[in-house]
Amino acid sequence: NAGVTQTPKFRILKIGQSMTLQCTQDMNHNYMYWYRQDPGMGLKLIYYSVGAGITDKGEVPNGYNVSRSTTEDFPLRLELAAPSQTSVYFCASSPPGRGNTIYFGEGSWLTVV
Amino acid sequence: RKEVEQDPGPFNVPEGATVAFNCTYSNSASQSFFWYRQDCRKEPKLLMSVYSSGNEDGRFTAQLNRASQYISLLIRDSKLSDSATYLCVVTFNAGNMLTFGGGTRLMVKP
Numbered sequence: 001n002a003g004v005t006q007t008p009k010f011r012i013l014k015i016g017q018s019m020t021l022q023c024t025q026d027m028n029h030n031y032m033y034w035y036r037q038d039p040g041m042g043l044k045l046i047y048y049s050v051g052a053g054i055t056d057k058g059e060v061p062n063g064y065n066v067s068r069s070t071t072e073d074f075p076l077r078l079e080l081a082a083p084s085q086t087s088v089y090f091c092a093s094s095p096p097g098r099g100n101t102i103y104f105g106e107g108s109w110l111t112v113v
Numbered sequence: 114r115k116e117v118e119q120d121p122g123p124f125n126v127p128e129g130a131t132v133a134f135n136c137t138y139s140n141s142a143s144q145s146f147f148w149y150r151q152d153c154r155k156e157p158k159l160l161m162s163v164y165s166s167g168n169e170d171g172r173f174t175a176q177l178n179r180a181s182q183y184i185s186l187l188i189r190d191s192k193l194s195d196s197a198t199y200l201c202v203v204t205f206n207a208g209n210m211l212t213f214g215g216g217t218r219l220m221v222k223p
Contacts, residue, residue, distance in 0.1 A: 033210075040121065042200060042213035043157065058210070090156055102211060104156035 002026045006091045006105035013081040013112045021076040021108050023091030031094045032074040033058075033102070034066065036087040043090060049074055050096065081112045116140060117214035119201050125220045130191045134217045136201030137183045146177055148186050149200040151216065157200055160186075191221045 004025045013019055025032065030051045035043040035058075045058030049068040063085055065077040074093075078085060088109050094102040119136045126132045138146075146163035161168065163175040163184050174187040188195055201214035 035213075040215070042117070042215040043211075044213075045210060048210065101159050104158070106156050107154075 004091055004093050004103050004105035006089075006108050008108060009106065010109045011111070013078070013110065015081060015083065015112060017081050018077070018079050019081065020078075021089055021091070021110075023074045023076065023105060024072050025074075025091075025093040025103070026072065027093060027095075027103065028071060029093035029103075030071070030096045031102075032068065033092045033094075034064070034074070034076045035090045035092065036060065037090065037107075038087050046076065046089075078110075083112050086110060086112045115215075116205075116212050117201055117203050119214035119217045121215055121217060123218040123220050125222060126191055127222055128191055128193060130221075131187065131189045132191055132219060133185055133187045134199055134201075134219075135183050135185050136214050136217075137181075138201075138203045139182070140203070140205050141179075141182060143182075143203045143205050145204040146175075146184050147202040147211075148173075148175055148184075149202050149213075151198045151200055153197075157213075160199070188219075191219075193221050193223065195219060196221045 007022045033048045034046040037043045044060045047066040049055045088107050091105040092102045094100045117138050148160040149157040150160045151157040163177045167176040172189045176185045198216040198218045200216045202211045
């Protein structure tokens, strides 16, 4: 009953460090997404992918990179961590098509100090 | 102007009360509408889709007004377990890219 799995759940980074947030889904969904949520705010789309080998920028892509080499995996890379990237990150997936339910992972809490 | 706007609340209501939230969206080409529920420190989960004719799911009723560009969520007979943040969500394109409002926090008290 895995669904969307994100790791790590919590991480503290120093300014300038790099890290990768891992995301995998076992529902064979074509669409995958990365969102960030700042305290008291809604979710903002960072990057998305409509299938293996295809990625595109969302609303707030600066400072991040993604890849989609398989249907299951959609890692998010932070190259030079900045305090402004302190946030909760949610990975999600959905079947293709408008209006289909999007399934979220449990979130990754990232603090940059 | 934000694409999807909500009153952040909090709405503090007693158990058994009826409470309503509104959400406005700016893009008249918006295509799909949803309410998601998010518990503290948890991921958002779909509460219900919102259809043009309005729809009901138990104590929850969702309505869409395309002319005025808003959607609403009505919760009847509030339970303590309804305490959460309710996120208004809209898609603007043919894909499945969700745009979230900032959320409305509901606190139901005994």
